[in-house]
Amino acid sequence: MSFDALGLTPELLRAVADQGYTEPTPVQREAIPLVLDGRDILAGAQTGTGKTAAFVLPILQLLNAERTPGWKANGAPEPVAGSNVGAFGPGGATGPGPRRDPRPIPHSPIRVLILTPTRELCLQVEESVRTYGAHRRIRSVAIYGGVGYEPQIRALRAGPGIVVATPGRLLDHIEQRHIDLSKLEILVLDEADRMLDMGFIRDIRKVMALLPRERQTLLFSATFSDEIRQLANGILRDPAMVQVTPRNTETALVAQIVHPVDRERKRELLSELIRTGRVEQALVFTRTKHGANRLAEQLGKDGIGAAAIHGNKSQGQRVRALDDFKAGRVKILVATEVASRGLDIEDLPHVVNFELPMVPEDYVHRIGRTGRAEKTGDAISLVCVDEAPLLREIEKLVGHAIPIQMIPGFEPDRSIRAEPIRQRSAGPRFQNPARGVGPRPIPVGHRGGAAAHRDRGPVITNHGPIRQSFDGPDRSQGPRRDGPRPGAPGSDINRGGGIPGPRRRPNSGGPRPGQHGQRRAAPA
Secondary structure (H helix, E strand, O other), X not given: OOHHHHOOOHHHHHHHHHOOOXXXXXXXXXXXXXXXXXXXXXXXXXXXXXXXXXXXXXXXXXOOHXXXXXXXXXXXXXXXXXXXXXXXXXXXXXXOOOOOOOOOOOOOOOOEEEEOOOHHHHHHHHHHHHHHOOOOOOOEEEEOOOOOOHHHHHHHHOOOOEEEEOHHXXXXXXXXXXXXXXXXXXXXXXXXXXXXHOOOHHHHHHHHHXXXXXXXXXXXXXXXXXXXXXXXXXXOOOOEEEEOOOOOOXXXXXXXXXXXXXXXXXXXXXXXXXXXOOOOOEEEEOOOHHHHHHHHHHHHHOOOOEEEEOOOOOHHHHXXXXXXHHOOOOOEEEEOHHHHOOOOOOOOOXXXXXXXXXXXXXXXXXXXXXXOXXXXXXXXXXXXXXXXXXXXXXXXXXXXXXXXXXXXXXXXXXXXXXXXXXXXXXXXXXXXXXXXXXXXXXXXXXXXXXXXXXXXXXXXXXXXXXXXXXXXXXXXXXXXXXXXXXXXXXXXXXXXOOOOOOOOOOOOOOOOOOOOOOOOOOOO
């Protein structure tokens, strides 16, 4: 099937052709016609499946360029008479934040709102809107934290038809009467599972309460957890289901391998893999922001160019680190799970799990950063005895054992006992794993074969002795996930429901203008 068969306009087909695309991906084939028909959608699509174009292209078509808010025939913003009383009544909101502007908003209300969990994904989606809308006169703006308010206020006053935003900064602008959502036509929640993981549920509730009941809603999520289904039941109306990839599956193009190593020798082993050429350019995952900083510094002392990217970095620092990585000025980009969402890196040959994730599904998301666009990639995990329970849960999730390869000189010391993994930055989602409560049981899939790793020495697939070294006294079980975390979505989320409670927003950027004192750390 070609893009022509999807019913897109010549302008959009031209923009797609400009990017070199000739055939739609599975999620695009299924979602685009449904969006054009005005259906609500619940889509399961992981990063790298083409999901952004699956909603951006039909949205651009649904927005008639001649009637886009804020556009006159000459392209100048068109003032709209009347005053916007704001999201919280005529008085607006009080407290620290951007300057409250008493003037009426001089443009029509926003027609499309796309919510994303991170700054990087926000910028990436807005760039896609501009790329595919190159031959249509539709304005868009990215609204996210970590940068100043005034440029965003000016962009909003210019009259964008499409706003791509992170929830926290969006609510700041709503409270200060810079955005009017009363006439919204289309809402998109992109990577909704990650937004819930980051604790944005209260912000999502507040945004939902401001939207008209009659609208089209598109929800995209990498996983269909119970929380996501509850959220979907509250905000979607007779949705069409789009599931293009079986849940929690890893691509066959990614060769997976586990290198057992003592916890104190992980950095030494990683440096050895890089120096010997087994790992070239790589995205390396740690669990915490502090761990990412420490690893990048240690690699630098080893003479290896590395940069860290996480939620405590400013937007400028994150952009510079990513640019240096893409340009090859640094070989290693060390990232936390949340910060990696929205990173657009082509031809990434290696993903390294310096530390296994506490949530098995995140392993699939991590390794999905490589092996894209029909190209092969490697996913390497450095696993110590503490992480044996996490490895078992990952293997249950993906349905097969991951091949193990010992690196000569780095064999684990069998006398080292497992210690509890302390996830200090995990937030309220996780209980203290030191209490010995294991992860929530996950159905075991069929035990199929793993993708064959490239020829890098003998790979041991009979894991007996090696796995026995991991399977000692199980004093360190994984995190406990025994029920909804605080703020989990429930039936109180509805189309146009009330605003629950005061907002406690995760920090999606730096402090707001005029704010003083210590804020809690931003999510990684």
